[in-house]
Amino acid sequence: MSPSPSLPLQDPNTQIKFFKKGTILQNKGEVHLKAFYIKKGLVRSYTIDSKGKQHVFMFAPEEWIIGDIEAYQYKHPTELFIDCLEDTELIKLKIDHLDQDQLSHDQLKKNLHLLGRRVGLLQRRVLMLMSATASERYALFLKDYPYLPNRIPQYMIASYLGITPEALSKIRSQKT
Numbered sequence: 001m002s003p004s005p006s007l008p009l010q011d012p013n014t015q016i017k018f019f020k021k022g023t024i025l026q027n028k029g030e031v032h033l034k035a036f037y038i039k040k041g042l043v044r045s046y047t048i049d050s051k052g053k054q055h056v057f058m059f060a061p062e063e064w065i066i067g068d069i070e071a072y073q074y075k076h077p078t079e080l081f082i083d084c085l086e087d088t089e090l091i092k093l094k095i096d097h098l099d100q101d102q103l104s105h106d107q108l109k110k111n112l113h114l115l116g117r118r119v120g121l122l123q124r125r126v127l128m129l130m131s132a133t134a135s136e137r138y139a140l141f142l143k144d145y146p147y148l149p150n151r152i153p154q155y156m157i158a159s160y161l162g163i164t165p166e167a168l169s170k171i172r173s174q175k176t
Contacts, residue, residue, distance in 0.1 A: 015091070016039060016089055016090070016091055017089070017090055017091070017092060018087070018088070018089055019041075019084045019087070019088045019090065020084065020087055021084055021085065021086050021087050021088075022083065022084060023083060023084045023088075024081065024082070024083045025043065025082040025083060025084065025090075026045075026067075026068070026078055026080065026081060026082040027078075027081055028047070028048070028077075028078060028079060028080065028081055029077045029078065030077060030078050031071075031076075031077050031078070032078070034067060034092050034093060035065050035066060035067025035069075035092075035093045036060070036065065036066050036067060036082065036090045036091070036092060036093065037063075037064075037065050037090060037091040037093055038060050038061060038062055038063065038064050038065075038066065038088065038089075038090050039062065039063075039089040039090055039091065040062055040088065040089040041061075041062070041084060041085075041086040041087055041088025041089055041090070042059065042060070042061050042084070042085040042086040042088065042148070042151055042152070043059070043060045043066055043082060043083065043084055043085065043088055043090070044056055044057075044058065044059050044060065044066075044082070044083060044085055044152075044156065045057045045058045045060070045066055045067075045068070045080040045081065045082045046080065046081050046082075046083075046159070047079060047080060047081070048081065054156075054159060055159055056156050056159040056160040057080060057160075058121075058122070059085075059145060059148060059152065059160065061145070061147070061148060061151075064117075065093070066082060067082070067093075068080045068082075085151070085152065085156075086151065121144060124140065124144070125140075128140050129162055134161065134163045134167055134168075134171060135171050135174075137161045137162070137163070138157075138161060138168065138171050138172070138175075141157065141160065141161060154168055154169065154172075
């Protein structure tokens with residue numbers, strides 16, 4: 001099965017891959033220049049600190065791209081783990097396709113839109129983590145990902161927000 005012409009960062013040899021929930025797509029320390037375009041399902045990226053605690057960096061639902069762009073940019077091993085939170089259909093992308101001249105105008109526009117959305121979300125998240133209250137962070141999460149709270153365990157949402165699951169539970173109970 002070949003990807004449709006409207007997919008970002010397209011390579012004619014690209015194929016859709018299927019992964020079961022729990023599959024690890026990338027481990028920290030790997031050296032590869034790939035990203036993942038999510039067609040169906042849900043993926044997350046995260047780090048694990050020296051105490052073994054996971055810190056969620058990003059969620060990638062349908063039509064999102066996820067990968068370790070910094071590792072690609074600076075040609076060093078990946079810092080992020082990436083795994084499937086649901087059964088997932090995705091396309092493995094070579095990030096260096098961004099440098100190719102063979103992309104159509106429409107593909108370039110779509111790529112810029114997807115990457116701009118990701119950068120914008122990350123900028124807003126950094127600002128939020130620096131200055132927003134836990135309740136404001138959760139409200140922004142709901143705005144950015146309105147369809148995800150029922151698809152993600154509460155402890156992962158709390159990790160993404162930089163709060164404890166107990167604090168998130170309290171915030172959620174105050175909103176109902």
